[in-house]
Amino acid sequence: MPIALEIxxxxxxxxxxxxxxxxxxxxxxxxxxxxxxxxxxxxLRGGAIALYTGEEITDRLFVSGGFAEITPERCTVLATEAVxxxxxxxxxxxxxxAAAEAAYEAADKSDTTVEDAALDAIQAARAMVETAEA
Amino acid sequence: xxxxxxxxVRINSVKSTQKITSAMKMVAAxxxxxxxxxVEAARPYAERMARMLGALAASVAGSxxxxxxxxxxxxxxxxxxxxxxxxxxxxxxFNASIGRATxxxxxxxxxxxxxxxxxxxxxxxxxxxxxxxxxxIIGDVSYAGKKRLEFADAEALAGRVTAMVEAGxxxxxxxxxxxxxxxxxxxxxxxxxxxxxxxxxxxxxxxxGASFDFEPDExxxxxxxxxxxxxxxxxxxxxxxxAGEHGARMTAMDNATRNAGDMIKxxxxxxxxxxxxxxxxxxxxxxxxxxxx
Numbered sequence: 001m002p003i004a005l006e007i008x009x010x011x012x013x014x015x016x017x018x019x020x021x022x023x024x025x026x027x028x029x030x031x032x033x034x035x036x037x038x039x040x041x042x043x044l045r046g047g048a049i050a051l052y053t054g055e056e057i058t059d060r061l062f063v064s065g066g067f068a069e070i071t072p073e074r075c076t077v078l079a080t081e082a083v084x085x086x087x088x089x090x091x092x093x094x095x096x097x098a099a100a101e102a103a104y105e106a107a108d109k110s111d112t113t114v115e116d117a118a119l120d121a122i123q124a125a126r127a128m129v130e131t132a133e134a
Numbered sequence: 135x136x137x138x139x140x141x142x143v144r145i146n147s148v149k150s151t152q153k154i155t156s157a158m159k160m161v162a163a164x165x166x167x168x169x170x171x172x173v174e175a176a177r178p179y180a181e182r183m184a185r186m187l188g189a190l191a192a193s194v195a196g197s198x199x200x201x202x203x204x205x206x207x208x209x210x211x212x213x214x215x216x217x218x219x220x221x222x223x224x225x226x227x228f229n230a231s232i233g234r235a236t237x238x239x240x241x242x243x244x245x246x247x248x249x250x251x252x253x254x255x256x257x258x259x260x261x262x263x264x265x266x267x268x269x270x271i272i273g274d275v276s277y278a279g280k281k282r283l284e285f286a287d288a289e290a291l292a293g294r295v296t297a298m299v300e301a302g303x304x305x306x307x308x309x310x311x312x313x314x315x316x317x318x319x320x321x322x323x324x325x326x327x328x329x330x331x332x333x334x335x336x337x338x339x340x341x342x343g344a345s346f347d348f349e350p351d352e353x354x355x356x357x358x359x360x361x362x363x364x365x366x367x368x369x370x371x372x373x374x375x376x377a378g379e380h381g382a383r384m385t386a387m388d389n390a391t392r393n394a395g396d397m398i399k400x401x402x403x404x405x406x407x408x409x410x411x412x413x414x415x416x417x418x419x420x421x422x423x424x425x426x427x
Contacts, residue, residue, distance in 0.1 A: 027350055039346045040346055041346045076186075078183060
């Protein structure tokens with residue numbers, strides 16, 4: 001049973017089509033979403049979304065974080081930013097990683113939410129570098 | 135009675151004004167098309183975000199640890215107003231109506247004994263409000279010279295607002311912007327951002343009334359979603375305002391072009407009359423001169 005996948009970034013609707021399975025980078029580990037999934041709202045970390053048709057990965061998109069709303073019929077990904085992996089630039093990822101690390105150094109570590117946000121940014125940038133390589 | 139030369143100069147000057155306004159209209163029209171496409175492209179995200187927020191808020195509502203962005207600081211003392219205007223004028227009443235709405239709102243709030251702070255977005259709004267409410271302006275943001283608004287701009291602005299709310303420097307945040315309804319209609323809209331007015335539409339979100347599971351958990355997601363939602367709302371307002379600005383300018387310049395056309399017609403008529411009168415006068419002089427001989 002296919003599931004209607006939608007990937008939306010603040011600037012536009014990136015993709016909307018049915019897929020057999022989508023693997024999304026949820027906060028606590030990758031998650032395969034098939035049709036008929038239990039309703040869930042999950043936070044995403046930086047990583048690649050893989051779109052499956054049958055057993056084949058047809059497309060991969062990098063998201064730098066966001067949320068996903070899953071119902072039995074559809075999966076809506078609200079990505080902060082969504083880029084097809086083929087268009088991803090490693091240099092850009094490295095630049096961001098350096099910026100995120102600098103921001104982490106400068107961040108006020110007594111505030112856990114600030115520290116977490118900075119760590120998430122580092123993770124997202126690192127994921128971008130890794131995805132761009134692969 | 136102006137001389138023929140005066141009239142000629144006048145007509146030429148109005149003609150060049152007309153050329154400028156009609157060029158500005160054309161530029162506004164092409165920018166409008168781009169801005170309108172951007173607004174429409176951004177719409178799905180805002181809609182889905184609202185739907186998700188509705189589902190979340192329904193399950194967290196009433197929790198004592200609910201984040202400040204959702205429930206506010208609990209007080210209602212300091213109001214932060216964010217008027218969104220353009221950086222350039224010549225757009226009819228576009229900027230002035232935002233300025234006026236903000237002033238009215240600020241006066242009303244102050245009459246109720248509340249403190250008003252203003253964060254002006256756009257140069258025209260800042261200039262307008264500086265005259266009367268200068269002491270309330272705590273900062274201003276301008277996107278002058280930017281070709282295209284990006285989400286990161288809205289995020290930076292949202293970060294500033296969030297920091298103020300977290301620090302207790304603002305209790306209620308209201309956005310005043312021009313909503314783009316059509317090319318000729320921009321509607322001044324006051325939208326409360328903090329506390330977030332959550333529309334109870336949670337039932338639509340999960341068909342069959344199924345409730346959502348959350349990962350990691352409601353509060354963590356909400357804590358991340360809310361600042362993001364603020365950025366999204368701001369981004370939308372900025373885009374709507376940008377589209378509205380070009381729409382307003384297009385209408386204003388269209389009117390100006392038409393007015394210039396009317397004026398040219400009137401001046402040309404005057405010019406021709408004066409020319410004719412001159413010729414007649416000269417003829418009479420010649421004829422009466424000949425008769426006298």
